[in-house]
Amino acid sequence: xxxxxxxxxxxxxxPGERATLSCRASQNVISNYLAWYQQKPGQAPRLLxxxxxxxxxxxxxxxxxxxxxxxxxxxxxxLEPEDxxxxxxxxxxxxxxxxxxxxTNLEIK
Amino acid sequence: xxxxxxxxxxLVQPGGSxxxxxxxxxxxxxxxxxxxxxxxxxxxxxxxxxLNSDGSITNYADSxxxxxxxxxxxxxxxxxxxxxxxxxEDTAVYYCARGGGLGTPRGFDYWGQGVLVTVSS
Numbered sequence: 001x002x003x004x005x006x007x008x009x010x011x012x013x014x015p016g017e018r019a020t021l022s023c024r025a026s027q028n029v030i031s032n033y034l035a036w037y038q039q040k041p042g043q044a045p046r047l048l049x050x051x052x053x054x055x056x057x058x059x060x061x062x063x064x065x066x067x068x069x070x071x072x073x074x075x076x077x078x079l080e081p082e083d084x085x086x087x088x089x090x091x092x093x094x095x096x097x098x099x100x101x102x103x104t105n106l107e108i109k
Numbered sequence: 110x111x112x113x114x115x116x117x118x119x120l121v122q123p124g125g126s127x128x129x130x131x132x133x134x135x136x137x138x139x140x141x142x143x144x145x146x147x148x149x150x151x152x153x154x155x156x157x158x159x160l161n162s163d164g165s166i167t168n169y170a171d172s173x174x175x176x177x178x179x180x181x182x183x184x185x186x187x188x189x190x191x192x193x194x195x196x197x198e199d200t201a202v203y204y205c206a207r208g209g210g211l212g213t214p215r216g217f218d219y220w221g222q223g224v225l226v227t228v229s230s
Contacts, residue, residue, distance in 0.1 A: 035216030037154075044204055044220040045154065056218065088154055092208070092216050096168040098144070100154040 002027055002091050006101035012109040019076040021104045023089035028069050030093030036065055036074045039103075040085045048087075049074065076106075084108050111135035111219045115205050118224030121195055125228070129190040131205030131221060139163070139183040142208035144217060145190050147201035155201075159208060160188060173199075195228045202226075 003026040013019055023034070032052040037045035047056045049065035052072055062077040076083055089101040117129040131143070145157040158169045158179040167179050178191040188205060202225050206217035 033214055033216075037217075039154075044223055045217075046220075047216050047218045050216040050218070051213070054215075056215070090154070090216060092214055096156065096159060097170050098156040098159070100146075100156065103153045 001097055002029065002093075002099055004089050004091060004099055004101035006087075006089055006104050008104060009102070010105045010107060012107050013079055014109045015079050015081055017079050019074075019079055019083070019106055021074040021076075021087055021089075021106070023067075023072040023074070023101050025070040025072070025091060029072075029091045032068050033091060033093035034065075034067070034072050035090045035092060036063075037088045037090060038083075038085050039088065045088065079106075081108075111207075113205055113207065113219050113221035115203065115221040115224040118203065118226045120227045120229065122230050123196060123228055125195050126191070126193045127195065127226060129192065129203055129205075129224060129226070131188045131190075133186050133188075133205075133207070133219075136207070136219075138186040141210045143179075143181060143188040144206045144208050145179065145188075146204045146206055146217070146220075147199075148204070148223070149198075149201045152201075154204075157203070158190065162210075192226070195226075197228050200226060200228050 007022045034052045036049040039045045053065045086103045092098045112134045144159045160179045176194045181188045202223040204223045205221045207219040
């Protein structure tokens with residue numbers, strides 16, 4: 001089972017700042033099948049990034065994903081008020097279980 | 110427009126059973142893997158189970174193996190999760206999500222709103 005460790009657990013920033021979220025896998029993620037989701041209170045997760053770096057349709061270009069192998073990053077270039085939420089990374093490669101990271105809580109400073 | 114709608118949640122006693130349903134529309138259901146993911150109150154996301162497009166391949170998290178059964182009815186565009194021998198630790202919001210289709214997997218791109226299952230006496 002691939003374990004995903006996200007850091008930091010909580011990130012406190014102000015609107016307009018740049019956010020950098022990290023996700024480290026315990027072993028290589030097959031074909032870089034790594035996704036990022038945003039979740040707001042009381043809502044379902046929303047897919048932002050798949051394949052480590054491809055943005056889903058409708059996601060603003062201030063969101064970008066990078067990385068390969070075991071180290072992945074989600075960057076939000078300029079934070080908007082609606083970006084403050086919990087972010088999860090998720091590996092969906094080869095065989096289950098398809099694990100999620102524990103989440104990064106991006107909060108307003 | 111893609112829609113994913115779960116139903117069937119509620120309060121059940123430990124050892125009891127519940128069947129969740131997930132009705133979808135807006136895409137060719139029979140082409141896609143479907144998944145269940147759960148989230149305990151205040152906790153993170155945990156993958157539970159998956160089912161391939163024709164229902165011939167199923168996988169489960171170790172925590173539910175032998176107790177939960179995933180199935181689908183492609184004529185009804187619906188996926189199910191039969192949950193037996195429920196435990197307090199199964200208490201969570203259960204989400205149904207669309208997985209890979211005919212092309213390269215793109216993660217879980219559509220999710221339902223979730224349904225709450227509470228296991229308590």
